[in-house]
Amino acid sequence: MKTIIIATKNEGKVAEFRALFAERGFQIRSLNDIDEDISIIEDASTFAGNACKKAETIVGYTGNVVVADDSGLEVEALDGKPGVYSARYAGDEKNDQANNQKLLRELENVSDEDRKARFVCALAVAFPDRETEVVIGTCEGKIAQEPKGDHGFGYDPVFYLEDKHKTMAQLTSEEKNEISHRANALKKLEEEWKEWF
Ligand SMILES: O=P(O)(O)OP(=O)(O)OP(=O)(O)OC[C@H]1O[C@@H](n2cnc3c(O)ncnc32)[C@H](O)[C@@H]1O
Numbered sequence: 681m682k683t684i685i686i687a688t689k690n691e692g693k694v695a696e697f698r699a700l701f702a703e704r705g706f707q708i709r710s711l712n713d714i715d716e717d718i719s720i721i722e723d724a725s726t727f728a729g730n731a732c733k734k735a736e737t738i739v740g741y742t743g744n745v746v747v748a749d750d751s752g753l754e755v756e757a758l759d760g761k762p763g764v765y766s767a768r769y770a771g772d773e774k775n776d777q778a779n780n781q782k783l784l785r786e787l788e789n790v791s792d793e794d795r796k797a798r799f800v801c802a803l804a805v806a807f808p809d810r811e812t813e814v815v816i817g818t819c820e821g822k823i824a825q826e827p828k829g830d831h832g833f834g835y836d837p838v839f840y841l842e843d844k845h846k847t848m849a850q851l852t853s854e855e856k857n858e859i860s861h862r863a864n865a866l867k868k869l870e871e872e873w874k875e876w877f
Protein backbone atom coordinates (compact mmCIF):
# COMPACT_ATOMS: atom_id res chain seq x y z
CA MET A 681 0.00 0.00 0.00
CA LYS A 682 1.31 3.49 -0.86
CA THR A 683 2.04 5.85 2.03
CA ILE A 684 1.39 9.60 2.03
CA ILE A 685 2.61 12.05 4.65
CA ILE A 686 0.00 14.59 5.73
CA ALA A 687 1.67 17.74 7.05
CA THR A 688 -0.75 18.37 9.90
CA LYS A 689 -0.91 18.02 13.67
CA ASN A 690 -4.70 18.34 13.78
CA GLU A 691 -6.11 14.90 14.71
CA GLY A 692 -9.54 15.86 13.33
CA LYS A 693 -8.04 16.38 9.89
CA VAL A 694 -5.92 13.24 10.23
CA ALA A 695 -9.00 11.08 10.88
CA GLU A 696 -10.79 12.51 7.84
CA PHE A 697 -7.77 12.11 5.55
CA ARG A 698 -7.18 8.58 6.81
CA ALA A 699 -10.66 7.56 5.64
CA LEU A 700 -10.54 9.60 2.40
CA PHE A 701 -7.15 8.18 1.38
CA ALA A 702 -7.98 4.62 2.47
CA GLU A 703 -10.81 4.57 -0.11
CA ARG A 704 -8.13 5.35 -2.69
CA GLY A 705 -5.68 2.68 -1.55
CA PHE A 706 -3.27 4.87 0.42
CA GLN A 707 -2.27 4.78 4.07
CA ILE A 708 -1.23 8.01 5.74
CA ARG A 709 1.18 9.27 8.36
CA SER A 710 0.94 12.68 9.99
CA LEU A 711 3.33 15.01 11.80
CA ASN A 712 2.15 13.39 15.04
CA ASP A 713 3.82 10.13 13.86
CA ILE A 714 7.12 11.82 13.04
CA ASP A 715 9.63 12.22 15.86
CA GLU A 716 11.03 15.59 14.95
CA ASP A 717 9.61 18.65 16.61
CA ILE A 718 8.65 20.67 13.57
CA SER A 719 6.88 23.99 13.83
CA ILE A 720 5.72 25.84 10.74
CA ILE A 721 4.77 29.50 10.90
CA GLU A 722 1.57 29.98 8.92
CA ASP A 723 2.17 33.57 7.82
CA ALA A 724 0.91 33.53 4.22
CA SER A 725 -2.11 35.68 3.36
CA THR A 726 -3.98 32.85 1.59
CA PHE A 727 -4.96 29.26 2.36
CA ALA A 728 -3.02 28.14 -0.73
CA GLY A 729 0.12 29.96 0.39
CA ASN A 730 0.03 28.36 3.84
CA ALA A 731 -0.74 24.90 2.43
CA CYS A 732 2.29 25.11 0.10
CA LYS A 733 4.50 26.29 2.94
CA LYS A 734 3.47 23.35 5.16
CA ALA A 735 3.90 20.76 2.40
CA GLU A 736 7.23 22.12 1.13
CA THR A 737 8.71 22.38 4.64
CA ILE A 738 7.93 18.73 5.35
CA VAL A 739 9.26 17.48 2.00
CA GLY A 740 12.58 18.89 3.16
CA TYR A 741 12.48 16.59 6.22
CA THR A 742 11.12 13.38 4.71
CA GLY A 743 11.99 13.25 1.01
CA ASN A 744 8.52 11.68 0.49
CA VAL A 745 5.47 13.06 -1.31
CA VAL A 746 3.70 15.30 1.22
CA VAL A 747 0.11 16.56 1.28
CA ALA A 748 -0.81 19.58 3.41
CA ASP A 749 -4.17 21.11 4.23
CA ASP A 750 -4.73 24.72 5.15
CA SER A 751 -8.37 25.35 5.78
CA GLY A 752 -10.86 27.56 7.55
CA LEU A 753 -14.17 29.32 7.59
CA GLU A 754 -15.21 32.41 5.61
CA VAL A 755 -18.30 34.25 6.86
CA GLU A 756 -19.94 36.63 4.39
CA ALA A 757 -21.27 39.08 7.00
CA LEU A 758 -17.74 39.34 8.47
CA ASP A 759 -16.11 40.08 5.09
CA GLY A 760 -14.60 36.60 4.91
CA LYS A 761 -13.34 36.38 8.49
CA PRO A 762 -12.02 34.39 10.30
CA GLY A 763 -10.44 33.11 7.03
CA VAL A 764 -6.76 32.21 7.30
CA TYR A 765 -6.93 33.07 11.00
CA SER A 766 -9.64 30.46 11.71
CA ALA A 767 -7.52 28.32 14.04
CA ARG A 768 -6.62 31.27 16.27
CA TYR A 769 -9.74 33.41 15.96
CA ALA A 770 -10.25 33.71 19.74
CA GLY A 771 -6.55 33.69 20.66
CA ASP A 772 -3.24 31.93 20.25
CA GLU A 773 -4.08 28.82 22.23
CA LYS A 774 -6.30 27.32 19.45
CA ASN A 775 -9.50 26.64 21.35
CA ASP A 776 -12.38 25.38 19.17
CA GLN A 777 -15.04 26.18 21.75
CA ALA A 778 -13.77 29.73 22.30
CA ASN A 779 -13.62 30.26 18.52
CA ASN A 780 -17.23 29.14 18.12
CA GLN A 781 -18.39 31.34 20.97
CA LYS A 782 -16.62 34.37 19.56
CA LEU A 783 -18.19 33.74 16.15
CA LEU A 784 -21.70 33.45 17.60
CA ARG A 785 -21.16 36.66 19.57
CA GLU A 786 -20.00 38.52 16.45
CA LEU A 787 -23.15 37.39 14.63
CA GLU A 788 -25.54 38.00 17.53
CA ASN A 789 -27.66 40.55 15.71
CA VAL A 790 -27.35 39.08 12.23
CA SER A 791 -30.49 37.52 10.76
CA ASP A 792 -30.68 33.96 9.37
CA GLU A 793 -30.50 35.02 5.72
CA ASP A 794 -27.31 37.00 6.31
CA ARG A 795 -25.40 34.18 8.02
CA LYS A 796 -23.94 32.61 4.85
CA ALA A 797 -20.55 30.96 5.26
CA ARG A 798 -18.23 28.58 3.50
CA PHE A 799 -15.54 26.17 4.56
CA VAL A 800 -12.44 26.35 2.37
CA CYS A 801 -9.67 23.77 2.07
CA ALA A 802 -6.46 24.36 0.15
CA LEU A 803 -4.69 21.08 -0.48
CA ALA A 804 -1.05 21.23 -1.54
CA VAL A 805 1.03 18.29 -2.73
CA ALA A 806 4.79 18.76 -2.62
CA PHE A 807 7.38 16.46 -4.21
CA PRO A 808 11.11 16.06 -3.79
CA ASP A 809 11.64 16.53 -7.54
CA ARG A 810 8.84 18.59 -9.14
CA GLU A 811 6.66 21.63 -8.58
CA THR A 812 4.00 21.76 -5.87
CA GLU A 813 0.35 21.35 -6.93
CA VAL A 814 -2.52 23.13 -5.12
CA VAL A 815 -6.29 22.71 -5.38
CA ILE A 816 -9.11 24.39 -3.46
CA GLY A 817 -12.31 22.72 -2.26
CA THR A 818 -15.26 24.48 -0.64
CA CYS A 819 -18.48 23.63 1.20
CA GLU A 820 -21.34 26.14 1.49
CA GLY A 821 -23.53 26.63 4.55
CA LYS A 822 -24.71 29.05 7.21
CA ILE A 823 -23.70 29.88 10.76
CA ALA A 824 -26.24 28.37 13.16
CA GLN A 825 -27.72 30.31 16.11
CA GLU A 826 -26.24 27.83 18.58
CA PRO A 827 -23.78 24.92 18.51
CA LYS A 828 -25.25 21.45 17.84
CA GLY A 829 -23.72 17.98 17.51
CA ASP A 830 -20.49 16.46 18.74
CA HIS A 831 -18.84 14.87 15.72
CA GLY A 832 -16.02 16.40 13.70
CA PHE A 833 -13.95 19.29 15.06
CA GLY A 834 -13.42 23.04 14.89
CA TYR A 835 -16.40 25.02 13.61
CA ASP A 836 -18.47 21.92 12.73
CA PRO A 837 -21.06 22.46 15.56
CA VAL A 838 -21.95 25.94 14.28
CA PHE A 839 -21.82 25.20 10.53
CA TYR A 840 -25.39 24.53 9.35
CA LEU A 841 -26.08 22.66 6.11
CA GLU A 842 -29.41 23.83 4.73
CA ASP A 843 -30.26 20.80 2.60
CA LYS A 844 -29.39 18.36 5.40
CA HIS A 845 -31.14 20.42 8.14
CA LYS A 846 -28.20 19.59 10.37
CA THR A 847 -24.92 21.07 11.47
CA MET A 848 -21.71 19.49 10.20
CA ALA A 849 -21.15 18.11 13.73
CA GLN A 850 -24.48 16.24 13.52
CA LEU A 851 -23.30 14.27 10.48
CA THR A 852 -21.48 10.96 10.78
CA SER A 853 -17.85 11.00 9.68
CA GLU A 854 -18.89 9.13 6.51
CA GLU A 855 -21.54 11.77 5.71
CA LYS A 856 -19.09 14.62 6.29
CA ASN A 857 -16.54 12.93 4.03
CA GLU A 858 -19.08 12.93 1.17
CA ILE A 859 -19.62 16.69 1.15
CA SER A 860 -16.83 18.48 3.00
CA HIS A 861 -14.44 21.09 1.62
CA ARG A 862 -11.64 18.58 2.32
CA ALA A 863 -13.36 15.82 0.37
CA ASN A 864 -14.11 18.25 -2.49
CA ALA A 865 -10.49 19.36 -2.66
CA LEU A 866 -9.31 15.75 -2.80
CA LYS A 867 -11.82 14.95 -5.58
CA LYS A 868 -10.41 17.86 -7.59
CA LEU A 869 -6.88 16.69 -7.05
CA GLU A 870 -7.86 13.25 -8.24
CA GLU A 871 -9.58 14.61 -11.38
CA GLU A 872 -6.76 16.95 -12.32
CA TRP A 873 -4.12 14.46 -11.69
CA LYS A 874 -5.28 10.94 -12.36
CA GLU A 875 -1.84 9.39 -12.89
CA TRP A 876 -0.89 9.95 -9.28
CA PHE A 877 -3.88 8.08 -7.83
O1 LIG B 1 -2.04 23.56 10.60
P1 LIG B 1 -2.44 22.17 10.97
O2 LIG B 1 -1.39 21.43 11.74
O3 LIG B 1 -2.91 21.37 9.77
O4 LIG B 1 -3.71 22.21 11.95
P2 LIG B 1 -4.63 23.49 12.28
O5 LIG B 1 -5.71 23.04 13.18
O6 LIG B 1 -3.77 24.63 12.74
O7 LIG B 1 -5.25 23.80 10.88
P3 LIG B 1 -5.29 25.13 10.01
O8 LIG B 1 -4.08 25.94 10.26
O9 LIG B 1 -5.57 24.71 8.60
O10 LIG B 1 -6.53 25.92 10.60
C1 LIG B 1 -7.79 25.48 10.22
C2 LIG B 1 -8.83 25.81 11.24
O11 LIG B 1 -10.07 25.97 10.53
C3 LIG B 1 -11.08 25.20 11.10
N1 LIG B 1 -11.49 24.09 10.22
C4 LIG B 1 -10.83 23.60 9.14
N2 LIG B 1 -11.45 22.54 8.61
C5 LIG B 1 -12.54 22.35 9.38
C6 LIG B 1 -13.57 21.39 9.38
O12 LIG B 1 -13.60 20.39 8.51
N3 LIG B 1 -14.51 21.49 10.31
C7 LIG B 1 -14.49 22.47 11.23
N4 LIG B 1 -13.54 23.40 11.33
C8 LIG B 1 -12.56 23.34 10.40
C9 LIG B 1 -10.52 24.62 12.39
O13 LIG B 1 -10.83 25.47 13.46
C10 LIG B 1 -9.02 24.63 12.19
O14 LIG B 1 -8.31 24.80 13.38
Ligand SMILES: [Mg+2]
Binds near residue numbers: 722767
Ligand atom coordinates in the same frame (compact mmCIF):
# COMPACT_ATOMS: atom_id res chain seq x y z
MG1 LIG C 1 -2.40 25.54 11.49
